[in-house]
Amino acid sequence: MNKDNTIFSRSMKKTHTIYMPDMLHYHNDFLIAAFGLGGYKLDIVPEYYEFPDNMLSLVNSGYCTCAMDIIGNLMAHIESDNTDKEHMAILEPQAGGACRAGNYYDLIIQCVKKSGYRIPVLSLNFRGSEAHPGFKIGPKMLFGAIAAVCYGDLLMTLYQQTRPYEKIHGQAKCIYDDWNKRISADIAAGKNLFFREKRYQEIIDDFLKIERFSRDEKKLTRVGISGEIYIKCSPIGNRHLEQFLADNGMEYRMEGFLNYCTYVMFTEMKSAELNNASKAELTIYQKIIDYLKGMQHKMSSLLEKNGFYADGSFEEMRKKSVDILSEYYNIGDGWLVMAEAMHMIEQGYDKILIVHPFGCLVSHVAERGVLKKLRQLYPHANINTIEYDYDQSKTLRESRILLATS
Incomplete structure (x- = not known):
């Protein structure tokens, strides 16, 4: 029997719950399924509105907003009376690269240890490390x-493009929740x-049944959201940005996670190329990339056939950006952030929010560094970066968002 309960042993598989940040x-x-x-x-x-008192003694305030949010909520959950500390483990997804997120794994271990707990910390990564x-x-x-x-990308796309125009309030959410349960069970x-095209079409058909206003009948401000993956996708990270935009009568859209997964594999392959990886290793990378690209192409084709905006294909996105940023520029979210912004502008989303965390040098270079060029290419669009600090004023942040979408 393994006496070190900081190692996730085979027996823990049956007894422990693994907790992952809401990303x-x-x-x-x-x-989960x-x-x-x-x-x-x-x-x-879950989201906690107050972090432990010793938070700043555990995590240096120079860390980025993502670190403060992820570790703050995690430590608050560990210290909650409702958490079974004897039967829990922690899972931290890691994409690697030149980002402080690569240090989160070790930082979480140190935070847990210094707080007096012995809890296994797992790393979810493409390299099989830790x-x-x-x-x-x-x-x-x-x-x-x-x-x-x-499925997550599909439901997100359908819900975001249907909800703002529904004639019966709440209908899109009901259909979304129903399919969320059914797909989870599947x-x-x-x-x-x-x-399976038939299954995907069934989901699309249910959203098409919703009686909607046309975009000409109900003219809404159309906002595209791009940026650093955690701030973009996590309602904790972006301080419930989607709800704020909806409450202010806007249609918003963000591109899905599948292209990001492909991007991570692509950047890993490019790094392997630079390190003289074997032909066999590069072939494995390419096969995974081709599979992901194939899934994305099928889903996008079906969405467009049914009148919805879809994510750009990975190759389309790469070609959009290559004249501005090299495909080897794979620091953080790299060229993908800019490519997503360009694609959404071309779809008619002429207000672009590029969201990123405070204290993230990678985001400043990859996102603010391309603003001038983007504004030259798309002079009709209003393109702005929104920076998130974990203790910034809500009023200041929201006023900046309203100004950027005006």
Whole structure:
């Protein structure tokens, strides 16, 4: 028996709940189901409005907003009376690269240890590093996770483009919630993990049944959201930006997570190329990338056929950006942020919010550094960066958003 309970042992698989930060709001339930295929119980760390008093002694205030949010909510959850500290583990997704997020794994371990707890901390990454004997991702769980990403992107796209124009308030949310439950059940049972056009069309058809105003009948400010992945996708990170835009009568759209996954694999392959990786290793990267691109192409084609805006194909996005930023510029979210902004502008979303955390040098270079060029290319668009600090004034932030979308 393993006496070190900071190692996630095989026996813990049956007894422990793994907690992951709320990073992908539209995908969380599907990822929980996908982990269930591997025999793991996954849960999401809830949002806490007050962090532990010793937070600043654990995490240097020079860390970025993402670190403060993720670790602050995590430590608040550990110290909650409702948390079973004897049967919990922590999962921190890591994309790698030149970003302080690469230090989160070790930082979380130190925070937990200094607070007097012995809790296993797992790393979810593409390289297989920081391995634990009780945590393995098998093929079924992997394909379940890919299905979770695809279905999450699909429902997000349909909901964001339907809700602002519905004639009966709340109808889009009801259909979204219904499909969220049905897809979660499918993934948990290992069903419909691969692309089935009939299944995807059933979901689209339900949203098409919603009686809607046309964009000509109901003229709304159209806002595209791009930026650093956590601030963009997490309602905790962006301080419930979607709800704020909806409350102010705007239509908003963000591009999905599938292109980001492809981007991460692509940047890993490019790094491997520069390090003289073997032909076999590069072939594996390419096969994974081709699979993800194939899934994205099928889903986008179906959305466009039914009258919805879809994400740009990965190759389309790469070609948009290559004249401004090299494809080897893969620091953080790199060229993908700019490519998403360009694609949404071309779809008619002429107010662009590029969101990023305070204290993130990577975001300042990749996002603020391209503003001048973007404004030259799209003079009709209002393109602005919105910086998020963990203790900034809500009024100041929201006034900047309203100014940027005016």
